[in-house]
Amino acid sequence: MQKRNEVRIAGLGGQGVVLAGKILGRAAVHDGKRVVQTQSYGAEARGSAAKSEVIIADERIGFPKVRKCDVLVAMSQNALDKYLKDLKEDGTLLVDESMVREVPEIKARVFNVPATKMAETKLKLKICANMIMLGALVKATGMVSQEAVEKAITQSVLDKAQKVNIQGFRIGLELVKQ
């Protein structure tokens, strides 16, 4: 694993991109890394562009925002169009294919994940797409340990929502074949 991993999770307000970033960050803390997680959202509570960024490193992190990402998680067409240019050539792109019409040809590794569709059919809970994407990210990159993520989920969501979120995370893990 490289010394510094920069992740951007982008989508629409209400998709839980901030929560996904928060859980990823907390998981990295459990793994003993240094972490900074930031977020950006519009003034509206729902529907505007939202993103969450996580920098995971072995040493102290100065500048907290992602400039070039190692991993981009795009949960909307807009997010993909806007941020693809910031993805490193040897980076990893994960798209929620239920939300994105087309993915351009790029050098980076691409994972098409039917997150929203699976969340609706398997979990009957559309808002868990973020956990499916997180599972796919963890499987595709090995950036953090699975145990750490599950621990972070239980710390970050309400008791009654833990089971379904962990279920979503595990679905995401399975969707990516290494």
Added chain:
Amino acid sequence: MTETFTIRNYLRDIKLPFCPGCGCLTVISRFLRAVHELGHKDLSKFVFCSGIGCAAWIPSPHFKADSIHTAHGRSIPVATGIKLMRPDLNVVVFGGDGDLAGIGLSHLVHAARRNLDIAVFMVNNMIYGMTGGQVAPTTPLGTKTTTTPYGSFEHPLDVPSLLVTAGASYAARWTTAHGEQLKEAMKKALATRGFAFVEAVSPCPTAFGRRAGFKDVAEIIRWFRESSVPLEEAEKMTAEDLTKKIVVGEFVYRKISTFTEALYRTIREAEKSAETK
């Protein structure tokens, strides 16, 4: 009552700043008598808050007590902070109609809505007196003031009625011509659990009376007496008939859960839940 009433037990030896004939003097003597009759030998169980304006000078620094003389309109927020931290103290607000019903109106309404356990005494002289006689939210329609030289074109606010709607435990209005009733209303306000409000319609011969066409303070007092209508009678009158009247009486008295009671109950529960965790 065994002891006789001595006003100097409650007042510092400082010359009061009010004009001759000012209703603030009546309000002071009625309030302190109310305090005396409730059995307080001094003001050690009281904290006074006031804003800016003539009436704000009633407690500060003249009462021998803790008094917080705040910025214009902000006495009630400061009183809120004090009452919540020290629910054992009697927190009393004095203010004018401009201070409480003009710039500070939203605080007044919200304190009533919360049913915050304080007593608010509004001295309504129907004018901005300290600044020289500008129109107030309580100035009667048509009155000449320095900022309405052709007569006011605004309707005055009926503050006690507003506070009934907002949720006050007690609200009353009297004039300084009704000394005994005013004192009794103040006693009742001080004894009320929850938000209590008394409006004292009060003469300002200097800034209101002259321009409004009153020869002297006696004439204003006569006007108070003659135009006062008890609430029960007012209910039978038309809005038009009431425009020139001062409706007096007790607008509401009810026993409802108060803010500090509810707040402290919540804190106790939160503390308990933290302990059991």
Added chain:
Amino acid sequence: MTGKTSATHFWQGNEACAEATIAAGCRFFAGYPITPASEIFEHLARRLPQAGGITIQMEDEIASIGAVIGASWAGAKAMTATSGPGFSLMQELIGYAFMTETPCVVVDVQRAGPSTGQATKAGQGDVMQARWGTHGDYTSIALSPNSVQEMFDLTIRAFNLAETYRTPVVLLADEVVAHMREQAVIPPSNQIKITNRKKPKPTDKAFFNGEDIAPMPSVGEGYNVPVTGSTHNEHGYRFTADRTVHEKLVKNLIRKIRDNAGKIVDYESLNVDDCDVGVVSFGCTSRAIHETIELAKKKGLTVGSVRLKTIWPFPEEAVRNMAKNVKVIVVPELNMREMFYEVERVVHGAVPVVPLNKIGGGEMITPEELLAEIARSVKKVD
């Protein structure tokens, strides 16, 4: 969350601020919802009652600071938290707190202004408002955290300074620092230094306007203290026309901060004795500095940094000393020049001072942008 042992938390900046509030002994919070400060209130609304404290949502920011002032006079350590628009509304009563020497803490999580501006986006445009926000003559204390750790540490310090100097203290945070999550190491509670206001002796009569900071009674303690925002003498009696009383009062308000500036001022310097270029920065903008120094090294440029932890009083000596060693000073900030003029005033022409400003969209000044400005500035002076 402070306990018997030290602990590492993965906190949001606002959460760290809220936890520090409890650790500092604050038991009263009044506020009004505003982005990007609301999480402080929300966190305290859950946690403060567990510690026996009170939180209340007031009808506006004016009422919030009013209630805080009332609670402070009732003996509590008290705080409110807001952002630019609310900070503007509070200014009159912040002036009242200066005048009446009322300890309290006001957190201003800066966002892009003026007016509603960009409510969810970072800005640093309240530097001068934290200094000159209310009318009249006074001097102020404002602290500038640049990490989640400092959202904790400087909140504690804000309360300690407020109590020591009987003055409102501003914690001038920004959206980035307030919303970011990172590790914070929280010491055991017995190792957190807590300062409480000086209380009067029963015989004391002077509670204001002292050469030294006067002891502060609370209401209900029997001192019969008159508190007023009008000019007043040491007993609290107002003097609405006397020149000498006014002058003494205002000068004492200024002096108690200015004469203690040496104890209040705090900053972090890096490389300042051996550098070509100096950078003066604060808050989120200062997070670019370490990487900039490294990037500059590769280009053969040595960069030094003074990072302000107190913005007011301004760390004049530190900046003046840096100016002795460098060819040029660059001042990056997320506003259209506020700190810049202060640096220019202090440097007083000794070396050129170059502004680097960026506003809107929540974008920060990146290490690359800062480096580019440094390189440009060096070229100009060489």
